Every structure is written in structure tokens, then in C-alpha cells.
Amino acid sequence: MENSYRRIIREVGEFGRFQKTAAICLAVLALPHAMHCLSMAFLGALPEHHCRLPAINTSTSALDDFPLLSSPYRQDSLNGSIPLEMDSGGEWRYSRCLQYNFTDGLRVDTDNRTLQVQHCTDGWVYDRSHYGTSIVTQFDLVCDRAWLREFAQSVHMLGFSFGAITSGALSDRYGRRPTLLWCIFLLFTFSVASAFSPNYIVFVILKFVLGAVNVSIYYTAFVLGMELLDHSKHTMFGMCMYLFLVLGNMGIGTVSMIGRAGGILAPFVALLGKYWAPLPLLTFGVLSFLNGVAILALPETLGVPLPNTLEDAENLKSLGEKNLQNTEKILSEELQKTEKIEIYDKITVL
Incomplete structure (x- = not known):
């Protein structure tokens, strides 16, 4: 069939x-x-980031923007607050997850290497020059998260x-x-x-x-x-x-x-x-x-039987009107070979 x-x-x-x-x-x-x-x-998307400076912990501060990284004041603040680390490319950058451990506010020491480091305590600052926002910046999915x-x-x-x-x-x-x-x-x-x-x-x-x-x-x-x-x-x-x-x-x-x-x-x-x-x-x-x-313009195919009468065959015009007379002839020949109930049960588009 x-x-x-x-x-x-x-x-x-x-x-x-x-x-x-x-x-x-x-x-x-x-x-x-x-x-x-x-x-x-x-x-x-994972942008560049570092710990938020302890003395500048308001998100509205202009110093939170990475484009101002070259600002002398911000540069000094970062040098005195964020340790440097070497990335996979062999270049030095500010640590993404660590900051110096200050107990008396922000201060710049002449030898930061003597200061202890700790994980970020005031959140992170993200570089938004390439990515405005992502789940990383929205939910702080960095470091231990x-x-x-x-x-x-x-x-x-x-x-x-x-x-x-x-x-x-x-x-x-x-x-x-x-x-x-x-x-x-x-x-x-x-x-x-x-x-x-x-x-x-x-x-x-x-x-x-x-x-x-x-x-x-x-x-x-x-x-x-x-x-x-x-x-x-x-x-x-x-x-x-x-x-x-x-x-x-x-x-x-x-x-x-x-x-x-x-x-x-x-x-x-x-x-x-x-x-x-x-x-x-x-x-x-x-x-x-x-x-x-x-x-919505597509037809359903589940449980749709093939036509078993010439009258049903007329509905096949939606599939195309080419050679309709030949189609009726083929259907008539098939109907003569098999009982109608057998055709209905076996010829089904699943």
C-alpha cells in the first residue's frame, strides 16, 4: 500500500x-x-574585571568605568589596592579576584608586596566597553562563582x-x-x-x-x-x-x-x-x-487516512491539481483490490 x-x-x-x-x-x-x-x-560573556576599590564602593562613581583606567588618580588607587598577576600570555594585569587587605581605609604603600591579600569584599568592577551586560556582570559569576x-x-x-x-x-x-x-x-x-x-x-x-x-x-x-x-x-x-x-x-x-x-x-x-x-x-x-x-498554515498529519473513495479523492486538490483524472483512476484501481475497511486501517499518514 x-x-x-x-x-x-x-x-x-x-x-x-x-x-x-x-x-x-x-x-x-x-x-x-x-x-x-x-x-x-x-x-x-566574561569581561575584564577587578575588585571594586574599598574606598570607592558606590556603583554610581565615575571611577567604576574602565575607560577611565588611565586616569592618574584611578591608576594610583589601583596600584595601591589591587595586586598584579601574570596572565596566560605572560603579561602583567590587575588581579581579578584579589585585593590588598586594608584595615584603615585606602592608602598607597611604597612596598605593596608586604601587604596581605584577600578576596574581593566590595564586589567587582567590569569593563563594559565591549559587553554592556551579561549574566556574569548581573549575577557576579566570577572568581569562586x-x-x-x-x-x-x-x-x-x-x-x-x-x-x-x-x-x-x-x-x-x-x-x-x-x-x-x-x-x-x-x-x-x-x-x-x-x-x-x-x-x-x-x-x-x-x-x-x-x-x-x-x-x-x-x-x-x-x-x-x-x-x-x-x-x-x-x-x-x-x-x-x-x-x-x-x-x-x-x-x-x-x-x-x-x-x-x-x-x-x-x-x-x-x-x-x-x-x-x-x-x-x-x-x-x-x-x-x-x-x-x-x-498555522501547515496541515496535520497524525491520524489522517488516505482517501478510500473517489469523493475523498477530490480533497486531494490541496496537494496539487496536476493530473486529477489520472489520480482518480489510480484510486479506483486500488479500491477494487482491497476492502474499504482494510484501506482505512492500513493506509494512514502517521
Whole structure:
């Protein structure tokens, strides 16, 4: 019966306007998938930083800005407060996690090497010339808390694994299109919510959910495309999905390189982060919402039987109007070979 179904599809048109539109709409869903996969490279951007000077512990002070590092007063303050350390490149820099231990306020000693050092007590100052903001600067994920930056990405990938396991069962039970629509809605909602994460724990939970729904969209769209298209077009559709995946990766990398914008960076709107930090992440949600609208035009394939009467065959015009008379002839021949109930049970597009 499968061969007969393929014959019918070829007669009606195996890759007409409907199939092309469906393939493009589904392939576009790979764009947000790629963007979210690389988002932590910018959400977790690690700028240069050092301990906040003990005597200048207000975030409103102009001396907190790295561009004023060459200021003589700031230079002297750093020399008297922050020890030097050698980086991996063999160059000296101010320590990122240590400061001199003062008990009587800020003072410059002629021999700082005799002073004891301690971990930062008043927070950190970050270089915001390249990254306006990121989860590192927002939640102070540096020094002894630096592992939390990688942990957030690990939780995101754990969400990928969870979504890959559950998406197939959900789409088989409730249908491909409902699963796609719900996942796109969740991606839109939680992408917007992540821009307003009040603390690190909420951010990590949202990253887990985003990872699960993101991979569910990609896998479900891939399966739906394979079911809608003839097997001769499967390779082409798979390559098209990967093409949009690569375009998404290139887009976020290119925009970040050109824009030089803040840590919460989304493709195509990187510079917006300098005006309002949540705006880049909001774009993730907007793209997901537009994808959801496009999915409404796709048909459902779960539990849809092939036509078993000539009257049902008339409905195949949505797949293409090519050679309709030949299609009716083929359907009539198949109906004569098998009882109607057997055709209904066995010929089903899953």
C-alpha cells in the first residue's frame, strides 16, 4: 500500500507549491534553534574585571568605568589596592579576584608586596566597553562563582536531552502541529521571561525549559517535513534544515562581531542592548512568535487516512491539481483490490 500512496503523490504532484511552502516554513524554524544554541556565548560573556576599590564602593562613581583606567588618580588607587598577576600570555594585569587587605581605609604603600591579600569584599568592577551586560556582570559569576557560568550552559543542554526524549512521544500523541505550536508559544514566553530573570536560579530554570522546547521544535519540524514530502525530497529537505541552522549560527556570530554590543545579545538587534538590556532577548521571542504564525498554515498529519473513495479523492486538490483524472483512476484501481475497511486501517499518514 505504501507504494500505491507514493504513486498517488507523484501523480498529484510530489513537490508542488504547497510542499515548497511547507518545507520553507519548517526549515525557518531552525533559525531560532541555532541562535539559542550559541546564545550562551554572549549571555555568559566574561569581561575584564577587578575588585571594586574599598574606598570607592558606590556603583554610581565615575571611577567604576574602565575607560577611565588611565586616569592618574584611578591608576594610583589601583596600584595601591589591587595586586598584579601574570596572565596566560605572560603579561602583567590587575588581579581579578584579589585585593590588598586594608584595615584603615585606602592608602598607597611604597612596598605593596608586604601587604596581605584577600578576596574581593566590595564586589567587582567590569569593563563594559565591549559587553554592556551579561549574566556574569548581573549575577557576579566570577572568581569562586565562575563555575556557575558553565553550569548554566550544562543545564541548557540537559534541557535539550529532555526535549529530545519527550518531543517524539508528545507529537505522536497530540499531533505534530499542536506540539509545534505549543513549543513555539513556550519558546516565545520563556525567552521574554528570561530577559527579566531576577536571580541566577530563575535564569537557570528558564534556560532548561528553553533548551527542551527549542530542540522539540527542531525535531518535530524535521519529522513533519519528512512526512509531508515524498521520499525523493527527504535529502533535500534535510539539507535545507541544516542550511538554516548554519545561517542562524552565522547570523548571531556576524552580528556580535559587527555590533560589539552587550552580553544579553540576540541576532540582528545587538546594538539595542546598549539602550535597554532585555531588548535583544525579546527578539528571540518575537522570532518564535512569527514562526508560530507561519506554522498555522501547515496541515496535520497524525491520524489522517488516505482517501478510500473517489469523493475523498477530490480533497486531494490541496496537494496539487496536476493530473486529477489520472489520480482518480489510480484510486479506483486500488479500491477494487482491497476492502474499504482494510484501506482505512492500513493506509494512514502517521
